[in-house]
Amino acid sequence: MESTLTESAQFTELLLTPPTVVDPPDPQPLRPVDAGVRFERVLFAHGGGPPLFERLDLEIPSGAKIGLVGRSGGGKTTLTRLLLRLMDVDxxxxxxxGQDIARLRQSDLRNLIAYVPQEPAMFHRSVRDNIAFARPGATETEILRAARAAHVTEFVESLPAGFDTLVGERGVKLSGGQRQRVALARAILRDAPILLLDEATSALDSESELLVQEALWHLMRDRTALVVAHRLSTVVRMDRLVVLDRGSVLEEGSHRELLQAKGPYARLWHHQSGGFLTDEAAPDTLGAAQHDLKSQPATG
Ligand SMILES: Nc1ncnc2c1ncn2[C@@H]1O[C@H](COP(=O)(O)OP(=O)(O)OP(=O)(O)O)[C@@H](O)[C@H]1O
Ligand SMILES: [Mg+2]
Known part of the structure; x- marks a missing residue:
C-alpha cells in the first residue's frame, strides 16, 4: 500500500511540476539499445579452409571508436562480415x-548497423538514388543533408545534371574519393547506432582524403564505430587500435601507446608510405606475396 501511495505522490508531482525544462532545439535520437559489440571466443574458417579465427575475443564498448589495423589478409574484412552475419561463426x-546476433532477426541486426564496405557498390542511377536507397522513404531534405555532411554536394554541383547525373556502370564516372563520399552519405542517411566501415585501400588525392576524413568524423560522433583503417589520418584519431594478424589480436592500445610499445604496430607505422599503413614484411619477400593477395578478389 505504502509503495502505491509513494508512486501516486510522484505521479502527482510530475503533473503539477511546471514545465521549466524544455527540449533542446537540436535533440539527439534516443538510442534505447546499448550499442556495444562483443566477439566471444569466435571460431571461423572460410569454406573448408584452415581456421582463420580461433577463439577470437574483442570488446567494443558502446560509443567507442575502434580502429582495426593489420597486414593484408589478417581477417579485418572477414570480421566485419561476421558482425553483419553475412556468414555464421563456427x-x-x-x-x-548484449544479445547474440544469431538469435536476432537479420533485418533487426542490419538496422542497427550502417555498413560501408571496402569497395562500395554503385548503381547506374543518379547520384541522388545512389544515396537514397540506404533509407527507403527518406525525404529530399534528409538526402540533401546527408549529401552535404559527406561532402558530396561539392562535386555534385560541377556535374552536368547535378544530383540527377547518372554515375555510370559501377560508378565509373566518379573518382574513388567521390565514391567513398557517396558511401558515407548513405551511412549518414541510415543513422544507425553502429558504424562499420571497411576503409578503401585505394589512395585518394589529399583534398579528397581531407573531405572523406571530415565526413567520417561527423559520422562516428555519437556512435559505436568499428573502422578497418588503412590511412594514418584515420588511425591516429581512433580511441583504440586493434592489430589483427592471421586472425589473432596481436596488440591493442591507442596510437601513442602502440608506438611506445615498439611492437608490430610501431613497425607497421614506420613502414608507412604515402599516408598508408603498408605491409610489415620486407617488400621483396612476403610483401610481394601479400600485394598479390590484395589485388586479387577473394574467392569462395
Ligand atoms: N570468401 C572467401 N573465401 C575463402 N577465403 C577467404 C574469403 N575471403 C577472405 N578469405 C581469406 O581469409 C583471410 C582474411 O581475409 P580478409 O579479407 O578478411 O583480410 P583483410 O584483413 O580484410 O585484408 P585486406 O587488408 O587486404 O583488406 C585471407 O587469407 C583471405 O584469403
Ligand atoms: Mg579487407
Missing amino acids: GGRILVG
Missing part, C-alpha cells in the same frame, strides 16, 4: 547490445 558468439 563457434563462440557475437553479441550486440
Whole structure:
C-alpha cells in the first residue's frame, strides 16, 4: 500500500511540476539499445579452409571508436562480415547490445548497423538514388543533408545534371574519393547506432582524403564505430587500435601507446608510405606475396 501511495505522490508531482525544462532545439535520437559489440571466443574458417579465427575475443564498448589495423589478409574484412552475419561463426558468439546476433532477426541486426564496405557498390542511377536507397522513404531534405555532411554536394554541383547525373556502370564516372563520399552519405542517411566501415585501400588525392576524413568524423560522433583503417589520418584519431594478424589480436592500445610499445604496430607505422599503413614484411619477400593477395578478389 505504502509503495502505491509513494508512486501516486510522484505521479502527482510530475503533473503539477511546471514545465521549466524544455527540449533542446537540436535533440539527439534516443538510442534505447546499448550499442556495444562483443566477439566471444569466435571460431571461423572460410569454406573448408584452415581456421582463420580461433577463439577470437574483442570488446567494443558502446560509443567507442575502434580502429582495426593489420597486414593484408589478417581477417579485418572477414570480421566485419561476421558482425553483419553475412556468414555464421563456427563457434563462440557475437553479441550486440548484449544479445547474440544469431538469435536476432537479420533485418533487426542490419538496422542497427550502417555498413560501408571496402569497395562500395554503385548503381547506374543518379547520384541522388545512389544515396537514397540506404533509407527507403527518406525525404529530399534528409538526402540533401546527408549529401552535404559527406561532402558530396561539392562535386555534385560541377556535374552536368547535378544530383540527377547518372554515375555510370559501377560508378565509373566518379573518382574513388567521390565514391567513398557517396558511401558515407548513405551511412549518414541510415543513422544507425553502429558504424562499420571497411576503409578503401585505394589512395585518394589529399583534398579528397581531407573531405572523406571530415565526413567520417561527423559520422562516428555519437556512435559505436568499428573502422578497418588503412590511412594514418584515420588511425591516429581512433580511441583504440586493434592489430589483427592471421586472425589473432596481436596488440591493442591507442596510437601513442602502440608506438611506445615498439611492437608490430610501431613497425607497421614506420613502414608507412604515402599516408598508408603498408605491409610489415620486407617488400621483396612476403610483401610481394601479400600485394598479390590484395589485388586479387577473394574467392569462395
Ligand atoms: N570468401 C572467401 N573465401 C575463402 N577465403 C577467404 C574469403 N575471403 C577472405 N578469405 C581469406 O581469409 C583471410 C582474411 O581475409 P580478409 O579479407 O578478411 O583480410 P583483410 O584483413 O580484410 O585484408 P585486406 O587488408 O587486404 O583488406 C585471407 O587469407 C583471405 O584469403
Ligand atoms: Mg579487407
